[in-house]
Amino acid sequence: MTGRPSRPDVRPVAVVVDAYSTGAALAPAFAAAGWRTVHVSSSPVVPEPYRASFRPGDFIGLIAHDGDLRRTLNALLPHAPVVVLPGAECGVELADRLAAGLGLPGNGTELSRARRDKFLMGQVVAASGLTAAPQHVTDNPADAVAWAVARGDWPVVVKPLDSAGTDGVTFCHDAVAVDRAFRALHGRPNRLGSVNDRLLVQGFLRGRQYFVNTVSLNGRHLIAEIWAESKREVADAAFINDLEMLMPRAGAVQDALAAYTSAVLDALGIAYGPAHTELMLTADGPVLIETAARLMGTVEQQAVRRSLGVTQADLAVQAVTDPAGFLSRLDQPYRMAAEIWCVALISEHEGIITGRSGFARIEGLASYASSIAVAGPGVRLRPTIDYFSSPGVVYLVHEDAAVLAADYARIRAWEREGAIFDLAPASGPG
Template sequence: MKSSDPVCVIVDAYSTGNRLAEYFRQKGYRCLHVQSAPTILEVYAASFVPEQFDDHLILDKDIDGLVNYLKTLHVQHVLAGSEVGVGLADRLSVALALPGNGLALSEARRNKYLMAEALRKAGVDAVKQIATDSEEHVCRWLDSHRKWPVVVKPMDSAGSDGVRFCHSQEAVLQAFRSLLGITNRLGSVNEELLLQECLIGQEYIVNSVSRQGRHCISEIWTVNKQKQTFGSIYDYEELVNRLDSPVHEAVATYVTSVLDALGIEIGAAHTELCVTDKGPVLIETGARLHGSISPEAIAQALGYHPIELCVSAYTEPRAFEYQLHRVPNLFKNMFCVNLISNQSGTVTGYGRFEAVKALPSFVEAICLPTIGDRISQTVDLFSNPGVIYLAHEDRSVLWDDYQTIRQLETAGFFDVEPR
């Protein structure tokens, strides 16, 4: 790369964001990585690929020094590579006068309480909630709310970390006491907790890419969960054509309103919502790519690549415009199956994985543990031991293969040496 080449700065390029540099480099950019904290969080460490970058900077407390250094380079774009990089990416893009999402709603794009309140202020349907560190406040809200279950969760974590579904005041207080003051999986201390009404209905994942405040809905997935004694865990997602029904159109329309309310002007966003009997209501939005996905697998069903679409929003306006006006059409049906572990111990082999690869609809498996890794019972997305993509023209083939995977899981998907 030449020193005169344009530079793209990616903040915390972890999870799916570790692929961004690869595609910016294909467009002729030098890529610089900024690490927003002295150490990479354990949940992200294995996904960082430093070889993708021309330089790697670690932010200490001197953000002004970082900005001044970046001003000496030919920086054209700054974007977040993961949830923890959203805030710093906003600050750097503003400081460098580059396209970005601004600072006015930056905190609301990370803090789930402020997120819902921003929607309410903009006239968009939002969940009923409080944020508090007081048990007395909790009890007063429960007395006035009088609906069960109630959700207790951290303000700014991810991957279902710390989410509790409670069916009594005693359960709420127990969850509240167990979560308040601890450090969540994204490294923040739970100084306050969020109590929300439990949304009842079909859940959806909606991924989008924006440019100049215009939003392209790239994918809509139905979310299917398994109920457990402690709550719910992700089972599988199914890719849908957003023109399939008025419900999917309503979901897409609602998400564009959410993106506007949160000030998302450019880049990827990952939104989770529930269609209740009153219509769509937001669970949360992340101003970054959907984590732990296989873009190549998704391209088999959609005909385009979600990371390429994100990069085009920054580098190729015409390609983005084409996708913005493209009529969605599924080439194949697709399931994204989240493996659910009932095993605990050290992985010594993949005893039943060959049977999975032989399934007619098998496309790819990602995020599997390596030999020597420890796995435990799945309680959230962070303890999910892998993801399997299935795609086929015949949906019944997907369903049969999905059931085979669950049967293999029951028998023990991995070879495990117990602790």
């Protein structure tokens, strides 16, 4: 007796390049829509900060890009993909090249580098007539110091051209600090694996910081979320993440941020897919800090769905799998069922984590919703100086802002007391 031949799987295929951090949410969202996904890694080795978030079992195929674009394109052709999306920052440029090479919709390659290189990004935005931060790029510490001194407006910011997560971002209040920051970063690999052969020096932007998450289709931009940010300055480093608060869509500030963000996306050629844009609302209006042509990083999907019913990753997938449904959202601004406070844990202590017995106190808070990337036993805890050294993120969701404020204050008090993580002394530099 002969069995029936199996039917070919005709479900459409999407490609995700570097499905790390929040990009890991794309494959499950495509699966929920009845699609399959193939993963392409932009380098043979997954960058260390992203290894824990990568879920290879979500994909029907795994392809490692070795630098040969034609070889990677040929490996994709049997899957007949219909879309290519970046999952994390390190995959943005390769996603552009693959989409173009396969003849698929995308953002093109002409401005690809400007969507990664923060200096070129600022130049393109300024050339379009939008307000941009004063900036200078150099491979020479003396040149960096000379530019900062000539401006005479302190502090200035020294940072890598193409990293992420506040990696290497340093606020400098004098020439000595500029020289020290430059020498500490120059010639060294950043968190995404690129070597800092040149560095960016920017004028400091004064005001309130926000970020706007979007998804675009055919050059039309949907405002998925607008968040207000609170940061804390760290000596000889940068402002570290403290608190992010989801804002209602309606409001004069939100309208100004949305309009400026849409103009930035147009200037940078972001017509398809998700983007995460960081802005400073100054006395003269919004000014770009940077835009990333990918999902916002470090997002707990269920917490956001509790408030909005949908996440940026969900919307990025809907734009591909149900474009008519996506476009219908353009005239329906998002509404919040509850407020969300995203709390970045901040360490003031150092040692080897042996347990996190105090974390149960956080989980017992009235507004506690979820947490992600919380450091566990065996991890060396250090004082937080950037996104990557934060020991975790806690999402608080509640209808009452007073409850959120009280719970946030409790978390910060427990941190100061060292009451969240159990620590053993650390030996050696480690």
